[in-house]
C-alpha cells in the first residue's frame with residue numbers, strides 16, 4: 001500500500017492515512033518513515049481506530065533521511081530514529097511535544113527551547129540481557145533476545161566492558177548493567193541473576209574483567225525484591241532490589257554540575273553524560289530563597305545544587321538505593337525524607353516553599369499530587385518529565401489551578417530514540 005507520511009508521532013512511528021477503499025482516512029502507523037515521505041507499507045495489525053504497518057520500501061525519501069550507522073537498527077528495540085539526520089530528530093520531537101500539549105488543552109505555549117549535545121556515545125549506563133554467554137537487547141516490539149555486536153549510543157567503555165564480559169563464564173546471569181562516569185574513568189558492574197551468585201564467583205568474574213578493563217571499581221549482584229520488569233527497555237529504569245553480593249566499591253563517584261555524587265548499584269542517575277549539567281542548570285537557574293522541595297529526588301542530583309541556594313531544601317525519595325545516597329549527601333538544616341511524594345504532601349502543616357522541583361517517573365504526578373501542588377501556591381514549580389503524555393495531563397491540571405507556563409525546554413537526553421525529556425517552569 002502506497003502512503004504519504006503526514007507527521008511523526010510519539011513512539012517512533014510516522015502517521016499516514018489510507019487513501020482507498022472502505023477504510024479511506026483511517027490512520028496507519030509506519031515505523032522508520034519520515035514526514036513527507038512516500039512509502040510502500042504493509043498492514044501488520046488492524047485495530048479499531050488505526051492500523052500498524054511495516055515499512056516495505058521508501059518510494060520518495062525525505063531529504064533528512066540518512067543511512068543508520070548501527071548494524072542492528074530496525075531489528076533492535078533500542079533506537080527508532082537513526083534513519084533521520086539529528087536536526088530532523090529534534091524537529092520531530094519538538095512537533096510531537098507541541099501537539100501532545102495542545103491535545104491535552106495546554107495552549108499558548110512559550111517558545112520550546114531545544115538543548116542538545118553529541119548524539120552518539122552519550123549513554124553512561126546500559127542494561128543488557130544475557131543468553132548463552134551472549135549479551136544483547138530485546139528485538140523490536142518483543143521480548144525475544146537479540147545478541148548484539150555494537151551499541152553506538154553507549155559510552156565506548158561500556159561496550160568494551162560488555163565485549164570482555166562475553167569472554168567470561170556468565171551462566172545463571174540474566175541481565176548485566178554497566179555504568180560509567182562522564183569521563184569514562186570509572187566503571188560499575190551490576191548483575192541480575194536468576195539464582196544467587198556466590199561472593200567468590202562474583203570476585204573471580206570482577207577480577208577477570210578488571211584485568212582487561214581497569215576502570216572497573218565495583219560489582220554487585222542485585223536480586224529484585226519484586227518483579228520490576230514492567231518498565232524494561234525504558235531509558236530511565238533503575239534496578240531496585242537488594243544487593244546480594246558485593247565486590248570492590250559499593251557506589252560509583254560521579255562528578256556533575258560542580259558536585260560530587262555517589263551512585264549505588266540499582267540507584268537512579270540521569271543517563272545522558274553530556275547533558276546532565278545542562279539539566280541541573282535549567283532546574284536551578286538563578287533561583288534562590290528560603291525553602292525548596294526536591295520531590296522524586298533520586299540520589300540528589302538537583303538537591304545538591306539547590307542546597308547552597310536555599311536556606312532549607314527538603315528532598316523526598318522512595319527508592320531504597322537512591323535514598324541511601326540522598327541521605328548521605330543531605331546535611332542539616334536540609335533534610336531527606338523517605339516517602340512517596342503523595343505521602344509527603346498529605347502531611348499536615350506544610351509550609352509553602354518558594355520552589356518545588358518534581359522529576360517523576362514515566363507515570364507522571366497523577367491527579368492527587370497535581371491537586372495538592374495546585375492548592376499549595378508555591379511561587380515556582382519546575383517539572384522535569386520523561387513522558388510527554390503524562391506531563392501534558394499534569395500540566396493541564398496545574399494550569400487549571402492558577403499556574404502559568406513560563407518556560408518550556410526540550411532537553412534531548414535520548415538521541416536516536418523517540419524518548420522526549422522536558423524541563424518546564426510553572427509560575428504563579
Ligand SMILES: C[S@@+](CC[C@H](N)C(=O)[O-])C[C@H]1O[C@@H](n2cnc3c(N)ncnc32)[C@H](O)[C@@H]1O
Nearest residue numbers: 268296297298301317318319340341359360361
Ligand atoms: C526520574 S527519577 C529522578 C531522580 C532525580 N531527580 C535525578 O534527576 O537524578 C525519579 C525518581 O523518583 C523516585 N520515585 C518513584 N516514584 C516515587 C514516588 N511516588 N514518590 C517519590 N519518589 C518516587 C524513583 O525512585 C526515582 O529515583
